Amino acid sequence: MLRFVVRRLMLLVPILLGLSILVFLWIRALPASPAVSLLGERATPESIAQIEEQYGLDEPIHVQYWSYLKTVAQGDLGTTIRSRRPVTDELRERFPATIELTFAALLFAVTLGIPLGFAAAKRYGTWVDHSSLVLSLLGISIPVFFLAILLKYIFAVELGLLPTVGRIDVLIDIEHPTNFYTIDALLAGDLAAFWDVIKHLILPAIALGSIPLAIIARITRASVLDVQNEDYVRTARAKGLAPRTVDARHIFRNALLPIMTIIGLQAGLLLSGAVLTETVFAFPGMGSWLVEAIRQRDYPILQGGILFVSLVFVLVNLIVDVSYALINPRIRVS
Amino acid sequence: MSVAQAEAREIQLEAPSGLWSEAWRRLRSNPGAIVGFVIVTVFLFAALFAPLIAPEDPRSGDLDRLGGVCCPGPSADYWFGVDQQGRDVFSRVVYGARFSLLIGIVSVAVGLSVGLVLGAAAGYLGGWVDSAIMRMCDIMLSIPGLLLAIGLVAILGQGIWQIMIAVGVTQIPIFARLLRGSILAARESDYVLAARSVGVRGRSILASHIMPNAMSPVIVQGTLALATAIIDVAGLGFLGLGPQDPATPEWGTMLTDTTRYLQSAPHLALIPGAAIVISVLGFNLIGDGMREALDPRFRGRA
Numbered sequence: 219m220l221r222f223v224v225r226r227l228m229l230l231v232p233i234l235l236g237l238s239i240l241v242f243l244w245i246r247a248l249p250a251s252p253a254v255s256l257l258g259e260r261a262t263p264e265s266i267a268q269i270e271e272q273y274g275l276d277e278p279i280h281v282q283y284w285s286y287l288k289t290v291a292q293g294d295l296g297t298t299i300r301s302r303r304p305v306t307d308e309l310r311e312r313f314p315a316t317i318e319l320t321f322a323a324l325l326f327a328v329t330l331g332i333p334l335g336f337a338a339a340k341r342y343g344t345w346v347d348h349s350s351l352v353l354s355l356l357g358i359s360i361p362v363f364f365l366a367i368l369l370k371y372i373f374a375v376e377l378g379l380l381p382t383v384g385r386i387d388v389l390i391d392i393e394h395p396t397n398f399y400t401i402d403a404l405l406a407g408d409l410a411a412f413w414d415v416i417k418h419l420i421l422p423a424i425a426l427g428s429i430p431l432a433i434i435a436r437i438t439r440a441s442v443l444d445v446q447n448e449d450y451v452r453t454a455r456a457k458g459l460a461p462r463t464v465d466a467r468h469i470f471r472n473a474l475l476p477i478m479t480i481i482g483l484q485a486g487l488l489l490s491g492a493v494l495t496e497t498v499f500a501f502p503g504m505g506s507w508l509v510e511a512i513r514q515r516d517y518p519i520l521q522g523g524i525l526f527v528s529l530v531f532v533l534v535n536l537i538v539d540v541s542y543a544l545i546n547p548r549i550r551v552s
Numbered sequence: 553m554s555v556a557q558a559e560a561r562e563i564q565l566e567a568p569s570g571l572w573s574e575a576w577r578r579l580r581s582n583p584g585a586i587v588g589f590v591i592v593t594v595f596l597f598a599a600l601f602a603p604l605i606a607p608e609d610p611r612s613g614d615l616d617r618l619g620g621v622c623c624p625g626p627s628a629d630y631w632f633g634v635d636q637q638g639r640d641v642f643s644r645v646v647y648g649a650r651f652s653l654l655i656g657i658v659s660v661a662v663g664l665s666v667g668l669v670l671g672a673a674a675g676y677l678g679g680w681v682d683s684a685i686m687r688m689c690d691i692m693l694s695i696p697g698l699l700l701a702i703g704l705v706a707i708l709g710q711g712i713w714q715i716m717i718a719v720g721v722t723q724i725p726i727f728a729r730l731l732r733g734s735i736l737a738a739r740e741s742d743y744v745l746a747a748r749s750v751g752v753r754g755r756s757i758l759a760s761h762i763m764p765n766a767m768s769p770v771i772v773q774g775t776l777a778l779a780t781a782i783i784d785v786a787g788l789g790f791l792g793l794g795p796q797d798p799a800t801p802e803w804g805t806m807l808t809d810t811t812r813y814l815q816s817a818p819h820l821a822l823i824p825g826a827a828i829v830i831s832v833l834g835f836n837l838i839g840d841g842m843r844e845a846l847d848p849r850f851r852g853r854a
Binding site: 240 | 690691695696703709786787791792793804807815822825828833840
């Protein structure tokens with residue numbers, strides 16, 4: 219097992235190096251030079267020359283890359299153009315928001331998707347099965363941002379049930395030691411604030427969770443269909459076990475493997491893919507941060523943000539692989 | 553008549569049908585795929601004959617039509633209502649089909665052509681070429697698709713062509729991996745071994761055994777990629793990274809800013825959104841149908 223993990227970690231090295239090269243070259247491929255993008259619109263030739271010397275932009279490219287790699291390895295992602303704060307400081311505020319949202323979205327997708335897929339497989343070929351297929355097809359055909367707009371229209375504008383923007387009501391004032399607002403509210407012992415944070419999470423979570431919901435339902439259905447024709451299921455039935463026991467112990471447990479994998483992969487995607495949902499709901503997470511950055515040409519944010527998000531994505535996939543190998547011994551051997 | 557004779561007769565009665573004609577027959581009997589074909593036909597029709605179908609110029613409007621409110625909803629004169637610039641939404645949606653078709657074709661063409669060349673090179677040549685191409689794909693896939701596209705737009709600049717290319721580039725590694733995998737699988741398969749053992753020459757093994765089998769997942773993926781490309785480009789358009797002229801009737805761009813009018817004019821968001829969903833659904837239905845038709849594992853299932 220340890221060997222598998224080590225080998226998997228070794229594979230990560232070239233990917234991370236390649237990623238850093240790509241992000242490093244990316245900022246140099248932009249129409250505006252890094253100095254100009256740092257200074258913004260007010261750049262003069264003198265200030266550009268000064269910045270280029272200060273940041274070593276007049277040195278050979280491999281020297282520049284090496285020093286870039288060194289600063290990034292020290293956890294320094296540079297300074298934003300607009301707020302002049304370290305990128306990592308803003309990251310620390312934004313990332314917990316996206317983790318909260320991802321968690322809520324996955325919760326929604328899993329609690330609905332697995333029962334839906336299971337029910338469809340158990341009633342294979344009936345209307346339950348057909349409608350679950352149609353639903354999951356719709357789920358992957360609807361653009362996330364359009365679903366977000368629809369939800370906003372129905373639940374916020376027409377019914378007035380839920381808030382439409384932000385993470386918490388502006389009038390609620392609590393401390394944010396962790397930047398996970400749910401945890402912050404509980405730490406402050408303010409249940410009203412906690413409920414408000416939850417209410418702000420509901421609609422974005424449903425919008426973001428729709429695609430994973432469709433995919434989880436599809437995989438669950440296919441996986442249960444595969445497993446329920448296995449010999450051990452027939453044996454379990456033949457020895458007279460109650461159908462519910464067979465479902466729970468023999469079918470569901472064995473069908474769970476591919477489902478777990480897909481949930482892990484979706485987690486990685488969601489952590490990085492909340493760009494559109496966050497924009498519609500003005501949810502101050504990673505996604506809306508990057509979109510604001512590109513609108514304002516705040517390239518240091520984009521450079522650091524894309525690198526960070528990709529790193530998280532790769533690491534989550536690694537965790538999925540390793541946990542998959544933990545559950546399934548066949549992977550470790552091959 | 554002995555059993556063997558009867559069987560022999562049955563075998564003869566069965567017309568020798570090729571991979572494609574059989575797949576086509578199965579596709580035609582799939583209700584989902586038929587619905588998909590109908591949707592895509594309507595979509596193609598709207599895209600090709602937009603100037604004949606649309607009653608008005610999609611770019612120019614008449615503010616007098618607003619009558620001081622935003623915005624008049626669907627009526628007998630304006631089937632899908634009027635937008636905030638006094639333009640006919642129906643005409644804009646019809647012309648939008650052109651953009652979405654163009655978007656789908658251009659981005660998939662970029663992803664497919666580059667991806668196929670890379671995938672075929674990796675699959676055939678193997679060795680260091682293979683490792684270099686595959687590591688490059690791994691790196692590209694480690695950046696989430698939409699972010700990669702946003703990063704590319706930052707380099708290429710804003711615009712409809714730029715976002716099509718950006719979305720196409722994000723699809724390159726997917727096609728490259730797919731074709732490489734299926735070429736490798738086909739090369740090791742029993743039917744290629746069989747063809748080789750009866751003395752079929754290398755080139756015709758490649759042309760008539762490896763490629764047709766390696767291509768079928770690529771065709772399925774290509775159809776599904778059309779759907780993804782339409783969604784992704786609409787997403788970039790919605791973020792305001794699309795056409796620089798906001799009058800361009802692109803469905804995603806049409807959705808930008810409509811959230812402000814959700815209360816008074818929900819049709820501004822609902823109609824272009826529905827157009828995206830329906831056309832994407834059409835391509836997904838065809839793609840799913842093709843997967844079932846071309847995948848041997850589904851054969852024999854009704």
